[in-house]
Amino acid sequence: MRSINVIxxxxxxxxxxxxxxxxLYAIVIFALLATLAGVxxxxxxxxxxxxxxxxxxxxxxxxxxxxxxxxxxxxxxxKEIDRRTIFLIVTKPIARWEFVTGxxxxxxxxxxxxxxxxxxxxxxxxxxxxxxxxxxLPLFYALSLVYVELVxxxxxxxxxxxxxxxxxSMIFTTGLWTVGHLSFSxxxxxxxxxxPKHLSKSTEILAIVLQNxxxxxxxxxxxxxxxxxxxxxxxxxxxxxxxxxxxxxxFLLTLSSMIAERRxxx
Amino acid sequence: xxxxxxxxxxxxKDHISNFLRKRFRALDGLSLKVTxxxxxxxxxxxxxxxxxxxxxxxGLLKPTSGDVKVLGYAPGDNRALAKIGFLPENPYFYAYxxxxxxxxxxxxxxxxxxxxxxxxxxxxxQLVNLSEAGNRPIRKFSxxxxxxxxxxxxxxxDPELIFLxxxxxxxxxxxxxxxxxxxxxxxxxxxxxxxxxxxxxxxxDICDRVGVLHxxxxxxxxxxxxxxxxxxxxxxxxxxxxLINTAEEEYxxxxxxxxxxxxxxxSQKQ
Numbered sequence: 115m116r117s118i119n120v121i122x123x124x125x126x127x128x129x130x131x132x133x134x135x136x137x138l139y140a141i142v143i144f145a146l147l148a149t150l151a152g153v154x155x156x157x158x159x160x161x162x163x164x165x166x167x168x169x170x171x172x173x174x175x176x177x178x179x180x181x182x183x184x185x186x187x188x189x190x191x192x193k194e195i196d197r198r199t200i201f202l203i204v205t206k207p208i209a210r211w212e213f214v215t216g217x218x219x220x221x222x223x224x225x226x227x228x229x230x231x232x233x234x235x236x237x238x239x240x241x242x243x244x245x246x247x248x249x250x251l252p253l254f255y256a257l258s259l260v261y262v263e264l265v266x267x268x269x270x271x272x273x274x275x276x277x278x279x280x281x282x283s284m285i286f287t288t289g290l291w292t293v294g295h296l297s298f299s300x301x302x303x304x305x306x307x308x309x310p311k312h313l314s315k316s317t318e319i320l321a322i323v324l325q326n327x328x329x330x331x332x333x334x335x336x337x338x339x340x341x342x343x344x345x346x347x348x349x350x351x352x353x354x355x356x357x358x359x360x361x362x363x364x365f366l367l368t369l370s371s372m373i374a375e376r377r378x379x380x
Numbered sequence: 381x382x383x384x385x386x387x388x389x390x391x392x393k394d395h396i397s398n399f400l401r402k403r404f405r406a407l408d409g410l411s412l413k414v415t416x417x418x419x420x421x422x423x424x425x426x427x428x429x430x431x432x433x434x435x436x437x438x439g440l441l442k443p444t445s446g447d448v449k450v451l452g453y454a455p456g457d458n459r460a461l462a463k464i465g466f467l468p469e470n471p472y473f474y475a476y477x478x479x480x481x482x483x484x485x486x487x488x489x490x491x492x493x494x495x496x497x498x499x500x501x502x503x504x505x506q507l508v509n510l511s512e513a514g515n516r517p518i519r520k521f522s523x524x525x526x527x528x529x530x531x532x533x534x535x536x537x538d539p540e541l542i543f544l545x546x547x548x549x550x551x552x553x554x555x556x557x558x559x560x561x562x563x564x565x566x567x568x569x570x571x572x573x574x575x576x577x578x579x580x581x582x583x584x585d586i587c588d589r590v591g592v593l594h595x596x597x598x599x600x601x602x603x604x605x606x607x608x609x610x611x612x613x614x615x616x617x618x619x620x621x622x623l624i625n626t627a628e629e630e631y632x633x634x635x636x637x638x639x640x641x642x643x644x645x646x647s648q649k650q
Contacts, residue, residue: 116491123488127474134476197472202533205438205466206489207458379440380395380432 120208121216128220132186138228141185145178145232149239164244168342171236172256179229179264180291183221187271188283190217191374200379211371218272218367225264233257255341259355263334266359267291269366276373293324294331300324329362384449385541385572386414386437391446393432393596406432408596409639410446414589416540419563419573421583421604423620424593430576431469433593434543437574438466451541462490465534469545469576471526475519479510479529482518483536490537504532508562524555531562542566544575548582560585580620581613592620594627597639 132138149171191214194200203213237250270290274283300321307318334355340347393407407429414420422430435441436448439456453460473482480501487497505511508528513521521529527547534542547563548556556579563586566573577583583590584604592600600623608615627637 119491120489123485127477127485130481131474131476198468198470199472199474201440201466201468202471202473202486203489204440204456205461205464206486207462208489209458378442380435 117209117212120212121219124203124208124213124216125219125223128190128217129223132221132224133227135186137185138182138224141178141182142228142232145174146235148174148178149232149236164240164249167240167243168249168253171239172253172260172338172342175229175232175236175257176260176263178232179225179260180267182228183225183264183267184271184284184287184291186224187221187268188275188278188287189280190221190272191275192280192283195379204379209371210374210377211367214272214276214370214374215367218268218370221268221272222265225268226261229257229261229264249342252341252344256338259334259338259341259352262356262359263331266294266329266331266362269363269370273366273370273373276370276377290329291331294329295335297325297328297330297332300328330358334359382415382417384413385416385418385451386412386420386574387447387449388412388433388437389447391433391436391448392444393429393436393441394444406596407436408637410593410596410598411639412591412598412601414572414574416572417570418589419567419575419587421587421590422574422576422593423578423580423583423590424576425624428593429596430593431545432596434466434545434574434576438464438543462537463540465537465539465542467527467530467534467542467544467547469549471530473518473526473529476517478515478517479505479521479532480514482529483533486533486536492536500536500538504535507535508532509558523550524552524558527551527555527559528562531559535566539571541572541574544573544577546576546578548577548579556582580616584608584611584613584616590616592623592640594624595631595637597627597637599623599627599637600640 151170191200194203194217204210233253237247237253240249240253241247267287271283271287274286278286303321304318304325307314307321337347337351337355339345389411391407391410392405395404395406396402397404410429410433412420422433424430432441436443437450437455439454439461443455448455450457451460451463474485477485483501483504484497487500492500501514502511505514508531510525510528510532513525518526518529527550531544531547534544544563547559551559560582563573563575563582567586573586575586587604589601589603590607591598600619602619604616607619631637
């Protein structure tokens with residue numbers, strides 16, 4: 115109970131800090147403008163305007179939500195150290211894992227709110243174009259999966275922020291996020307490595323290692339597209355993906371806590 | 381026998397530079413003891429190791445070697461931190477929060493109930509003369525107001541042991557007087573105070589004992605009553621300067637500083 119109270123306090127404080135950050139509002143405004151751009155692009159296509167708008171809108175929310183997660187997440191711990199507010203926090207009777215977890219949940223809450231706001235705006239634009247909410251439910255499911263993906267990005271950013279400078283954290287987080295979407299490429303790499311013309315055991319092993327350690331975000335994108343195309347997606351597939359992401363998040367937060375435990379603050 | 385609150389024996393702290401992995405010894409075999417209810421002043425020139433000492437005692441840094449016990453626990457142990465208050469040098473607070481929100485946040489970290497927090501926050505804001513500014517954002521606070529708020533957060537949990545790092549740094553005479561009065565009040569309440577300062581008049585008025593650090597070593601330690609037999613700050617300043625000059629001359633000749641030997645029982649506070 116005590117840990118929950120401490121994590122809640124740090125999370126709410128982090129949320130308050132991030133929603134008052136002007137960079138956040140700039141990113142959200144850009145996202146809304148980019149969503150409106152989907153309307154213009156839609157006008158240029160033949161009978162695909164709604165589909166283009168939906169795809170663009172989802173991509174914009176994913177991309178800008180990710181920008182928020184990366185920009186703010188990679189400075190989460192660094193800012194506390196740089197401004198020395200960390201001295202007041204870690205000299206209180208709290209565990210370092212409570213601090214890291216609280217920072218993570220604070221940013222996750224901020225991204226949830228901004229995604230919800232962008233999603234509402236997006237639905238409003240679609241309604242304005244189509245005068246119906248037929249795509250509301252598939253969009254809601256798709257946006258939920260966008261949020262699940264961003265939670266993983268936040269965990270990555272939190273992890274790197276415990277020991278890297280903001281610039282290196284941004285590079286590593288963005289890199290890992292990108293590699294996560296290339297998981298199908300590892301299958302191709304394995305096949306290529308097994309091809310008698312290009313036989314390479316070391317490449318095959320590398321592909322297997324990367325495939326099993328890097329987060330697999332490509333499947334998330336496939337399921338999102340299936341929602342939008344009204345293709346049936348079994349609940350078990352969704353549950354598996356959510357549990358997979360949750361396990362990855364717990365793993366990253368555990369590593370972050372271990373690093374924070376050993377960190378010195380001079 | 382008075383209870384020992386801080387016990388340090390042979391403390392060594394090396395810093396290693398990131399790129400060239402060069403080792404720099406910030407503290408070299410420091411030993412000291414602080415007893416319950418004592419006000420101990422750690423003096424020294426800039427770079428002597430005063431802040432490093434406090435950070436080691438609070439668990440912000442880990443010792444390279446040596447024994448350290450704070451309230452009977454290892455530094456950074458939550459059981460000790462629950463009874464400790466800390467005000468770092470030139471603290472930065474969350475500028476977007478008001479004083480109320482700021483203190484409530486730290487009260488939650490002590491797992492205080494809402495009722496206890498409300499009562500304690502009101503009491504402390506009154507103590508540090510910030511009641512009227514309680515709802516103002518901290519970014520609009522003056523330096524003196526920030527220091528007073530910092531003291532308020534250091535006293536939230538009614539600590540037994542209080543660490544203050546240059547609490548009067550950058551304050552005008554009115555601000556310094558306010559902080560000094562608060563520290564004297566804490567001393568009367570029987571709190572143990574460990575503070576770093578360059579302000580010798582405040583050290584003379586508040587401290588029972590002082591230690592002098594130079595180049596990471598304790599070069600002198602004594603009771604303020606014995607050092608300032610005529611009750612003047614000049615005596616403390618002479619004591620301090622004599623120790624530093626002697627140590628520095630030795631360092632220039634030999635490249636080393638002989639530490640003061642902590643080989644006597646700590647005198648009880650009279």
